[in-house]
Amino acid sequence: MQGDLFGEAVSLPPDGLPADAASSAGPASAAPRGPARVRPAPAAQDWLALARRLPAQLRFGVSTWSYPGWDGLVWDGEYSPGVLSRHGLGAYHRHPLLRTVCVDRAFWRPLTAGQYAAYAGQVDGGFRFVVKCPALVTDAQVRGEAGKALKPNPDFLDPRLAVEHFVRPALTGLGDRLGVLVFQLSPLPLGWFERPAPLLDRLGLMLAAARQALAGHPAVIVAVEVRDPELLGQALVDTLKAHGATFCLGLHGKMPPIEAQLPMLRALWPGPLVCRWSLNRVFGPYGYADAQKKHAPFDALVSEDTHTRAELARAIRGITGAGQPAYVTVSNDAEGCAPLSIQRLAQAVLP
Numbered sequence: 001m002q003g004d005l006f007g008e009a010v011s012l013p014p015d016g017l018p019a020d021a022a023s024s025a026g027p028a029s030a031a032p033r034g035p036a037r038v039r040p041a042p043a044a045q046d047w048l049a050l051a052r053r054l055p056a057q058l059r060f061g062v063s064t065w066s067y068p069g070w071d072g073l074v075w076d077g078e079y080s081p082g083v084l085s086r087h088g089l090g091a092y093h094r095h096p097l098l099r100t101v102c103v104d105r106a107f108w109r110p111l112t113a114g115q116y117a118a119y120a121g122q123v124d125g126g127f128r129f130v131v132k133c134p135a136l137v138t139d140a141q142v143r144g145e146a147g148k149a150l151k152p153n154p155d156f157l158d159p160r161l162a163v164e165h166f167v168r169p170a171l172t173g174l175g176d177r178l179g180v181l182v183f184q185l186s187p188l189p190l191g192w193f194e195r196p197a198p199l200l201d202r203l204g205l206m207l208a209a210a211r212q213a214l215a216g217h218p219a220v221i222v223a224v225e226v227r228d229p230e231l232l233g234q235a236l237v238d239t240l241k242a243h244g245a246t247f248c249l250g251l252h253g254k255m256p257p258i259e260a261q262l263p264m265l266r267a268l269w270p271g272p273l274v275c276r277w278s279l280n281r282v283f284g285p286y287g288y289a290d291a292q293k294k295h296a297p298f299d300a301l302v303s304e305d306t307h308t309r310a311e312l313a314r315a316i317r318g319i320t321g322a323g324q325p326a327y328v329t330v331s332n333d334a335e336g337c338a339p340l341s342i343q344r345l346a347q348a349v350l351p
Contacts, residue, residue, distance in 0.1 A: 037087060037090075038075055038077075038079055038083065038084060038087045038088045038090065038091040039075065039076040039077060039091060040074065040075065040076060040091040040092075040094040040095065041070075041071070041072055041073055041074055041075055041076045041091075041095075042076060043072060043073070044073065044074060044094070044095040044096065044097075045096065047095070047096050047097050047343060047346075048096040050096070050097070050343075050346055050347065050350070051096035051097050051346070052096075053350055054097075054346055054349060054350070055316075055320035055321070055326075055349075057320050057323070057324065057325040057326060058316060058320050058325075058326045058328075058349070059099040059100040059128060059179065059325070059326065059327050059328070060097050060098060060099060060100065060328050060329075060330070060342045060345065060346065061098055061099065061100035061101040061102060061130065061327075061328075061329045061330075061342075062092075062098065062101060062102070062329060062330055062331070062332075062338040062339065062342070063101075063102045063104050063276070063278070063329055063330070063331040063332075063338070064102075064104055064105075064331075065084060065085075065088050065089060065092045065101060066081040066082075066084040066085040066088060067081070067084065067297070067298050067332065068080065068081060068084065068297065069296070069297030069298040069299040069337070070298070070299065070337075070339060071299075072299075073299070073337070073339045073340070074088075074091065074092055074095055074098070074339055075088065075091060076091075087122075089101070089119060089122040089123060090122040090123070093122070093123040093124065093127045095339070097339075097342050097343060097346055098339070098342070099126070099127060099128065100127065100128045100129065100130055100179055100180075100327055100329065101127075101129060101130065101329070102129075102130040102131075102132065102182075102276065102329040103119065103129055103130070103131045103132065104132055106131050106132050106133070106134060106166070106170075107132040107133070107134060107135055107138075107184065108134070108135065109134065110134045110136070110165040110166065110169070111169060111170075111173075112169055112173070113168075113169040113170075113172035113173035114173065115169075115173065116129075116131075116169060116170055116172070116173025116174045117172075117173040117174070118173075119173075119174070120173060120174045120175065120177045123177065125176070125177070127177055128177055128178070128179030128180075128327070129170075129174050129177055129178055129179055129180075130179055130180040130182060130274075130276075130327055130329055131166075131170050131174070131178070131180070131181055131182065132182045132184055133162060133166045133181065133182065133183045133184065134165055134166060135186060136153070136155055136161065136165070137155060137156070137157065137158060137161050137162045137165065137166065137183075137206070138156075138157070138183050138184055138185050138186060139153055139156065139185075139186040140152065140153055140156045140185075140186065140188050140189060140192065141153055141186070141189065149189070152189075156202070157202040157203055157205070157206045158206070159205050159206045159208070159209035159210075160209070162183075162206050162209060162210055163209050163210065163213045166181070166210075167181060167209075167210050167213040167214065168213055171213070171214065171217065171220070178217075178220055179219075179220065179221065179327060180220070180221040180222075180223055180274055180327050181210065181214075181220060181221070181222050181223070182223050182224075182225055182248055182274065182276070183206070183207075183210075183222070183223070183224045183225070184224075184225040184226075184227070184248070184250075185203075185224065185225065185226050185227060185228075185231075186227060187227045187228055187254065188227075188228050188231075193228070193230050196231075196235060197235075200235055200236065200239045203224070203239055204239045204242060204243055207222060207224075207239070207240075207243035207244075207245050208243050210222055210243075211243055211244050211245075221246060221272050221274060221325070221327070222243075222244065222245040222246070223245060223246050223247065223248040223274040224236075224240060224245055224246075224247060224248060225247075225248035225249075225250045225276065226250070226255075227250065227254050227255065228254075229254075229255055229256050229260075232256075232260075232261065232264060234267065236264070237264060237267040237268055240268060241268060246265075246268055246271045246272055246274055247261075247264040247265060247268060247274075248274040248275065248276060249261050249262075249265075249273070249274070249275040249276070249312075250276055250278065251275065251276065251277040251278060251279075251281075251308060251312075251334070252277075252278040252279035252281070252285070253279055253281050253283060253284045253285035253286070253287060254285040257281065257307075257308070257311075258308055258311045258312060258315070259311055262311075262315060265315070265319075270322065270324060271324060272319070272324050272325045272326065272327070273315060273316065273319040273320075273324065273325070273326035273327065273328070274326075274327050275312065275315075275326075275327070275328045275329070276329050276331075277308070277312070277328070277329070277330045277331065277334045277341070278331045278333060278334065279291060279331065279333045279334065280303045280305050280333065280334055280335060281305070281308075282303060282305075283303075283333070288333060291303070291332075291333040292332075292333065294336075295332055295333065295336040295337070298332040298336065298337050298338070299337055300336055300337055300340070301335045301336050301337055301340050301341065301344070302335070302336035302337075303335050303336050304335050304336075305334065305335055308334075309335075309341070309344060309345055309348055310348060312328065312345065313345055313348035313349045316328065316345075316349050317349055328342075328345070330342055330345070
């Protein structure tokens with residue numbers, strides 16, 4: 001097994017339910033009715049036979065689902081981004097290959113349990129969500145609207161805020177449909193690399209609090225994604241191991257290619273695979289706007305990355321073949337069309 005394994009400018013969903021509805025809302029919320037209902041694409045069922053051959057513990061998904069360009073691939077018709085944001089998840093989850101989704105929106109602003117429950121109410125019990133921790137916890141800087149760092153963040157990796165604004169509402173709202181909690185550490189100021197021990201101590205305290213809040217829910221995976229390659233190494237591995245967390249592969253220009261990140265999973269073995277394929281490396285570390293411009297309307301594979309796809313498929317085979325779960329979410333910015341990238345990945349996973 002080890003030889004095989006190791007050889008955003010889109011419309012966002014609405015706020016959903018108000019905060020005071022959090023205590024009474026649950027995953028059984030009703031699906032949208034009437035003209036707002038989004039229909040799934042019949043052609044998606046052509047992939048049912050392929051989906052049935054994939055490992056049961058493998059879940060593919062996208063990062064955001066509000067793309068009209070997926071007409072004929074995921075949707076049966078032309079819908080506005082706003083309609084898809086609000087009501088598209090019910091159709092999305094009926095695609096045989098799409099068994100998870102990453103709620104990126106949570107990174108920009110904490111969501112309430114009621115808002116999470118509104119998402120859970122659009123999918124069936126076999127679906128699982130990947131959710132990102134708000135930046136107010138995982139960014140060492142307080143940033144302005146343009147993303148410029150303004151001052152140090154006094155709440156960076158605060159255990160109490162992580163639980164109150166992320167772990168607890170996600171668990172309450174999503175229930176057994178919560179699959180992965182991702183703590184994505186934004187790029188750090190240089191000073192943090194001069195004192196990595198305090199950083200990892202602080203990370204460990206937050207992860208310990210998250211695990212305590214998840215007591216009784218061992219199936220929920222806790223993953224840490226970093227945006228600084230300097231953090232890759234044994235010290236981070238030791239911190240993750242100590243607190244029952246795993247490393248999230250972050251595939252984009254700010255991090256080394258996948259083969260340089262896979263040793264982190266070897267050091268953490270045995271364990272699950274969590275991967276977020278966010279951006280094709282040809283666009284560089286700051287190329288999201290260029291990728292969006294080139295790939296729109298996101299209905300074709302414009303920038304194929306066969307190398308990353310092949311390496312990722314090989315890792316998936318090794319990890320799921322050993323009985324471990326795998327969550328892989330893909331952005332349109334990876335190759336141009338996330339659903340088509342997932343189809344190609346699924347085909348590559350199978351012998």
